[in-house]
Amino acid sequence: MSNPAASETSAAHALLLVRTVEVPDPGALLDLLPPGPESLAWVHGQDGIVGWGRAAGLEVSGRWRFDEARRWWEQTVEHAVVRDEIGRPGSGLVAFGSFDFAADGSGALHVPAVVVGRRDGVCWLSVIGPTITAVPELAPAEPPHAPQGTDLQDGPVDAEQWMAVVAEAIARIGADRLDKVVLARERLARFERPLDVRWPLRRLAREYPACWTFHVDGFFGSTPEMLVRLERGLVTSRVLAGTIRRTGDDAHDAALAGSLARSSKDLEEHEYAVRSVTDALAPHCTAMSVPDAPFVLHLPNVMHLATDVTGVVRSHTSALTLAAALHPSAAVGGTPTPDAVRLIAEIERLDRGRYAGPVGWIGAGGDGEWGIGLRSAEITDDGLTARLFAGCGIVADSVPADELAESDAKFVPVRDALS
Numbered sequence: 001m002s003n004p005a006a007s008e009t010s011a012a013h014a015l016l017l018v019r020t021v022e023v024p025d026p027g028a029l030l031d032l033l034p035p036g037p038e039s040l041a042w043v044h045g046q047d048g049i050v051g052w053g054r055a056a057g058l059e060v061s062g063r064w065r066f067d068e069a070r071r072w073w074e075q076t077v078e079h080a081v082v083r084d085e086i087g088r089p090g091s092g093l094v095a096f097g098s099f100d101f102a103a104d105g106s107g108a109l110h111v112p113a114v115v116v117g118r119r120d121g122v123c124w125l126s127v128i129g130p131t132i133t134a135v136p137e138l139a140p141a142e143p144p145h146a147p148q149g150t151d152l153q154d155g156p157v158d159a160e161q162w163m164a165v166v167a168e169a170i171a172r173i174g175a176d177r178l179d180k181v182v183l184a185r186e187r188l189a190r191f192e193r194p195l196d197v198r199w200p201l202r203r204l205a206r207e208y209p210a211c212w213t214f215h216v217d218g219f220f221g222s223t224p225e226m227l228v229r230l231e232r233g234l235v236t237s238r239v240l241a242g243t244i245r246r247t248g249d250d251a252h253d254a255a256l257a258g259s260l261a262r263s264s265k266d267l268e269e270h271e272y273a274v275r276s277v278t279d280a281l282a283p284h285c286t287a288m289s290v291p292d293a294p295f296v297l298h299l300p301n302v303m304h305l306a307t308d309v310t311g312v313v314r315s316h317t318s319a320l321t322l323a324a325a326l327h328p329s330a331a332v333g334g335t336p337t338p339d340a341v342r343l344i345a346e347i348e349r350l351d352r353g354r355y356a357g358p359v360g361w362i363g364a365g366g367d368g369e370w371g372i373g374l375r376s377a378e379i380t381d382d383g384l385t386a387r388l389f390a391g392c393g394i395v396a397d398s399v400p401a402d403e404l405a406e407s408d409a410k411f412v413p414v415r416d417a418l419s
């Protein structure tokens with residue numbers, strides 16, 4: 001099962017020396033990021049980790065990509081000498097990573113040379129490399145440049161055509177044994193000068209503090225959906241499905257939240273997504289807890305039905321193994337997932353790239369956090385274009401125009417962050 005496409009971007013398992021020290025609070029983590037494509041981020045409220053530089057890395061592709069990545073990570077950990085005086089999630093040796101949505105797509109792990117983290121008011125700095133260099137002084141980096149001349153256009157499938165694709169999916173759900181399929185659209189933002197990704201990251205983190213704001217190798221966004229978090233044997237997954245747009249009027253939005261929580265279409269769609277996560281987690285857990293009913297997650301642009309699934313994992317598993325088992329969940333594929341994913345490939349006419357794939361980080365002990373790469377965009381290598389993505393779960397009684405409006409609402413976070 002070896003994958004010839006796996007390629008390392010540094011010497012094969014050279015010794016890595018890792019040192020983590022506690023530091024005084026350096027302020028907002030994203031303000032520390034230097035310019036350049038090698039900035040890495042995983043931020044939730046004040047907490048999270050940011051990184052830059054490159055101590056090691058791996059690129060994988062094909063159906064064994066998660067296994068290849070997991071094996072490479074285990075060997076990297078074996079060849080590391082870690083002095084970590086913090087011992088918190090994200091301290092010590094970490095790799096950021098992201099994986100394509102498609103099963104035959106690619107993926108990458110990126111071990112930065114410097115990581116700065118904050119958790120529950122404790123801040124740390126890690127330096128990672130073949131030799132231990134002096135611990136750098138932490139100071140806010142030069143501020144990011146605002147995007148120049150942003151111009152947003154339809155991707156290859158325009159709004160009218162996309163509604164026809166949704167109508168086709170509704171017909172197929174009626175005819176086949178399909179319950180739900182998630183269809184996505186792409187929009188293109190073009191800039192006059194290469195995008196400084198730190199600009200949208202800061203805005204996303206400020207405006208969507210309940211989401212996980214990320215950047216890994218040109219893929220960025222602010223996702224509300226946690227595919228899997230593993231921390232000291234406890235696994236958590238935040239499942240979202242069932243969406244309503246916000247109006248900006250608080251009283252009206254409260255009434256809409258009530259109707260979302262009672263909508264049989266949305267509750268059914270949500271149930272499919274929760275079941276796909278609990279079915280995938282069950283073989284890895286000794287105990288699991290699933291709330292009876294979802295809660296309503298309020299974001300500035302939309303509200304979602306949300307369920308936090310928790311479980312106690314059997315020993316010897318890692319966040320990457322669990323992410324591989326859970327991806328793609330019904331929230332981004334459909335139900336039954338294999339049939340839905342086939343229909344997506346047939347009718348969506350979109351190269352999803354890393355959109356809706358796992359994005360996050362893994363630590364030396366196997367703990368980590370992998371979100372679903374939603375409310376996101378992929379920057380082209382020249383930095384002059386960003387491909388924005390948004391999708392919706394389609395069920396038998398979906399209405400194409402409503403789904404179009406829902407997808408427009410899901411473009412809002414990244415679109416506004418680029419303005």
Ligand SMILES: C=C(O[C@@H]1C=C(C(=O)O)C=C[C@H]1O)C(=O)O
Nearest residue numbers: 240241242243331390391392393
């Ligand atoms: C597919 C997306 O979102 C997913 C689909 C949802 C829905 O259809 O209600 C809700 C949250 C996400 O699981 C997206 O944001 O692109």
